[in-house]
Amino acid sequence: xxxxxxxxxxxxxxxxxxxxxxxxxxxxxxxxxxxxxxxxxxxxxxxxxxxxxxxxxxxxxxxxxxxxxxxxxxxxxxxxxxxxxxxxxxxxxxxxxxxxxxxxxxxxxxxxxxxxxxxxxxxxxxxxxxxxxxxxxxxxxxxxxxxxxxxxxxxxxxxxxxxxxxxxxxxxxxxxxxxxxxxxxxxxxxxxxxxxxxxxxxxxxxxxxxxxxxxxxxxxxxxxxxxxxxxxxxxxxxxxxxxxxxxxxxxxxxxxxxxxxxxxxxxxxxxxxxxxxxxxxxxxxxxxxxxxxxxxxxxxxxxxxxxxxxxxxxxxxxxxxxxxxxxxxxxxxxxxxxxxxxxxxxxxxxxx
Amino acid sequence: xxxxxxxxxxxxxxxxxxxxxxxxxxxxxxxxxxxxxxxxxxxxxxxxxxxxxxxxxxxxxxxxxxxxxxxxxxxxxxxxxxxxxxxxxxxxxxxxxxxxxxxxxxxxxxxxxxxxxxxxxxxxxxxxxxxxxxxxxxxxxxxxxxxxxxxxxxxxxxxxxxxxxxxxxxxxxxxxxxxxxxxxxxxxxxxxxxxxxxxxxxxxxxxxxxxxxxxxxxxxxxxxxxxxxxxxxxxxxxxxxxxxxxxxxxxxxxxxxxxxxxxxxxxxxxxxxxxxxxxx
Numbered sequence: 001x002x003x004x005x006x007x008x009x010x011x012x013x014x015x016x017x018x019x020x021x022x023x024x025x026x027x028x029x030x031x032x033x034x035x036x037x038x039x040x041x042x043x044x045x046x047x048x049x050x051x052x053x054x055x056x057x058x059x060x061x062x063x064x065x066x067x068x069x070x071x072x073x074x075x076x077x078x079x080x081x082x083x084x085x086x087x088x089x090x091x092x093x094x095x096x097x098x099x100x101x102x103x104x105x106x107x108x109x110x111x112x113x114x115x116x117x118x119x120x121x122x123x124x125x126x127x128x129x130x131x132x133x134x135x136x137x138x139x140x141x142x143x144x145x146x147x148x149x150x151x152x153x154x155x156x157x158x159x160x161x162x163x164x165x166x167x168x169x170x171x172x173x174x175x176x177x178x179x180x181x182x183x184x185x186x187x188x189x190x191x192x193x194x195x196x197x198x199x200x201x202x203x204x205x206x207x208x209x210x211x212x213x214x215x216x217x218x219x220x221x222x223x224x225x226x227x228x229x230x231x232x233x234x235x236x237x238x239x240x241x242x243x244x245x246x247x248x249x250x251x252x253x254x255x256x257x258x259x260x261x262x263x264x265x266x267x268x269x270x271x272x273x274x275x276x277x278x279x280x281x282x283x284x285x286x287x288x289x290x291x292x293x294x295x296x297x298x299x300x301x302x303x304x305x306x307x308x309x310x311x312x313x314x315x316x317x318x319x320x321x322x323x324x325x326x327x328x329x330x331x332x333x334x335x336x337x338x339x340x341x342x343x344x345x346x347x348x349x350x351x352x
Numbered sequence: 353x354x355x356x357x358x359x360x361x362x363x364x365x366x367x368x369x370x371x372x373x374x375x376x377x378x379x380x381x382x383x384x385x386x387x388x389x390x391x392x393x394x395x396x397x398x399x400x401x402x403x404x405x406x407x408x409x410x411x412x413x414x415x416x417x418x419x420x421x422x423x424x425x426x427x428x429x430x431x432x433x434x435x436x437x438x439x440x441x442x443x444x445x446x447x448x449x450x451x452x453x454x455x456x457x458x459x460x461x462x463x464x465x466x467x468x469x470x471x472x473x474x475x476x477x478x479x480x481x482x483x484x485x486x487x488x489x490x491x492x493x494x495x496x497x498x499x500x501x502x503x504x505x506x507x508x509x510x511x512x513x514x515x516x517x518x519x520x521x522x523x524x525x526x527x528x529x530x531x532x533x534x535x536x537x538x539x540x541x542x543x544x545x546x547x548x549x550x551x552x553x554x555x556x557x558x559x560x561x562x563x564x565x566x567x568x569x570x571x572x573x574x575x576x577x578x579x580x581x582x583x584x585x586x587x588x589x590x591x592x593x594x595x596x597x598x599x600x601x602x603x604x605x606x607x608x609x610x611x612x613x614x615x616x617x618x619x620x621x622x623x624x625x626x627x628x629x630x631x632x
Contacts, residue, residue: 049529050529051525051529071528071529072528072529072530072531072532073531076529078526078529080522080525080526082522084522084523084525084526085523086523086526086527086540086541087519087523087545088541088544088545089540097527097530097532097540098530098531101530101531101532101536102531145526149530
C-alpha cells in the first residue's frame with residue numbers, strides 16, 4: 001500500500017468527521033473519495049495532506065508514518081476546490097512558487113515550468129493573471145502548480161465543482177489521461193457519482209465519517225455492501241413491500257429494497273418469455289430526460305421507474321403495460337442482499 | 353419609467369444642494385476669508401513662528417501616528433483574518449474603541465494616566481531621576497503624538513480587514529503546503545492582497561491625524577511649542593482681532609488644501625484598486 005490510513009479518528013468539537021477510518025491505496029492508482037456532503041471525505045484528504053491532524057490513528061505514505069511530518073515535507077501536491085491560485089502572481093509565478101521555495105536554480109525552474117505549461121496546454125499564458133483565465137484554464141494552472149515539485153501523491157479536492165457542465169466532462173477525461181501518463185498516485189474528493197465512476201480506478205464511499213465500501217466502480221455498482229451504498233450509487237429508488245412483487249420472497253428482517261431502472265424491463269405487449277414473472281401495471285407518468293424517457297409504472301401500488309428509448313413507440317399515461325423485474329437489492333439495517341427474480345432464473349443474461 | 357426618472361432627479365437635487373450648503377460653501381468661504389486681506393498678508397499669516405512650529409508638530413505627530421498605526425494595523429488585520437483563536441471577536445471590537453469615544457475624553461484619559469496626578473507619574477519621575485532626564489508626556493510632544501495615535505488607531509486595520517476576509521485563507525494554505533514559512537507567506541501572498549486597502553487606510557489615517565483637535569487640545573497647552581495646526585487656528589480665532597481671524601482662515605486653508613489633496617489621492621487609489629490586476 002502506498003498511501004494508508006490506519007484507524008483514523010478526527011473530531012471537530014462534538015462532530016465526528018472521521019470514525020475509525022482505515023484504507024490503503026496502491027501506487028499509481030487514481031482513487032475517488034465519494035460521499036454526500038458532510039460525510040468526512042474532504043477531512044480525510046486534508047489529513048493525508050497534513051492540513052489537518054487526526055486525533056488518533058496513523059497515516060502512512062510510501063511505508064513511512066507521516067503523522068508528524070509537516071505538510072510541505074510529505075511529497076504531496078494539492079489542488080484546492082477553488083484552486084487557490086495566487087491572484088497577484090502570473091501563471092508562471094504560480095507554477096514556479098513551490099520550486100522557488102525549494103531553492104531550485106532559476107534555469108531549472110524555467111525548464112520545469114515551461115514543461116508543465118506545455119503538458120497542461122497553457123503555453124503562451126505565462127504572463128496572464130488568474131482572473132484573466134477561464135475556469136478550465138485555472139484548474140489546469142492549479143494542476144501544474146501542484147505537480148511542479150514532483151510530488152509522489154496528488155490530492156484533489158472537488159476538482160471539477162467550480163466548472164460548468166460542458167467543460168467538466170472534457171476536463172475529467174483530460175485529468176484521467178494526465179494521471180495515467182504521469183503514473184502519479186492520485187486521490188480526489190467528489191460528491192458526484194458519475195464523476196467518480198467515470199474517472200476513478202477505485203472508489204471509496206464515505207458516509208457519516210466512516211468508510212462504507214471500497215472497490216472498483218464496477219464492484220461498487222454491481223455488489224453494494226451496505227444499504228447506504230445501494231441507495232447512493234446508481235439511480236436507486238426504494239421499494240417498501242417488495243414481497244408483493246412477483247418472484248420475490250421476503251427476506252427475514254429486511255423490509256425495504258432498492259430498485260434501479262436498469263433492473264426493470266417494460267413492454268406494451270405481453271413478454272414472450274417469463275410470462276409467469278410479468279407484472280401488469282399502469283403508466284403513472286412519463287418524463288422527458290433528454291436522451292430517454294423515464295416511465296413511472298404503478299405495479300400494485302408500488303411505483304417503479306424504468307427508462308425507455310425515444311426510438312420506441314411512446315407510452316401514454318393511464319396505459320396498461322407489462323413489467324419484468326430482474327433483481328432487487330433487499331436490505332436490512334446492516335446488509336444488502338442481491339436477489340434475482342426466482343420466476344426467471346433460467347435464460348436471459350442481464351448486464352449492466 | 354417616468355416615475356423613476358423624476359425620483360432620480362429629485363434625489364440628485366437634494367444630494368447636490370445638501371453637499372453644496374453643508375460642505376462646499378463653508379470650505380470656499382474659508383479660502384475667500386483667507387485671502388480677504390490680500391495675498392501678501394496670507395503669506396505672512398501662514399509663515400509666522402507659531403504657524404511654522406504648529407505645522408512641524410502636526411507633521412511630526414502625523415508621520416509617527418501613521419507609521420505606528422500602519423504597522424499595528426497590518427499586524428492586527430493579519431492576525432484577525434488569517435488566524436483563529438479564543439477572544440478574537442473581543443479583540444476586533446477593542447480595536448474600534450477610538451471610533452466610539454470622544455477625543456476629549458481620550459485626552460483626559462492620557463492626562464490621568466501620564467500627568468502629574470496620573471498613576472504612572474511616580475514611575476516617570478523615577479526614570480527621570482535615574483537618568484537625569486526631564487521626560488514629560490503630557491503638555492509635551494509625546495502627549496500630542498500619543499493622542500494622535502490613539503485617535504487614528506483603527507483606520508488602517510479597518511480598511512484591510514474586510515479585504516482580507518473577502519479573500520479567505522486558501523492562498524495562504526496553498527503556499528504553506530508548498531513549504532512557505534509565515535513571513536514568506538505574508539510577504540508574497542497576504543501583503544499584495546491588502547495593498548490597495550493599506551494605501552487607502554494610510555491616506556484616511558493621515559487625514560484624520562492632521563485634523564485632530566479634541567484629544568490634542570487636552571494635552572497641549574504651549575503655543576509655539578506643542579500646538580498643532582488645528583490648535584493654532586483655534587488660538588488665532590479666539591484671540592478675536594480682525595487680522596487674527598483672517599490669519600486663522602489663512603492657516604485653515606493649509607489644512608483644506610491638504611484635505612483636497614488627500615481626497616484626490618483617495619479617489620485615485622479607489623479607482624486603481626477596482627481596476628488593478630488580479631482582483632477577481
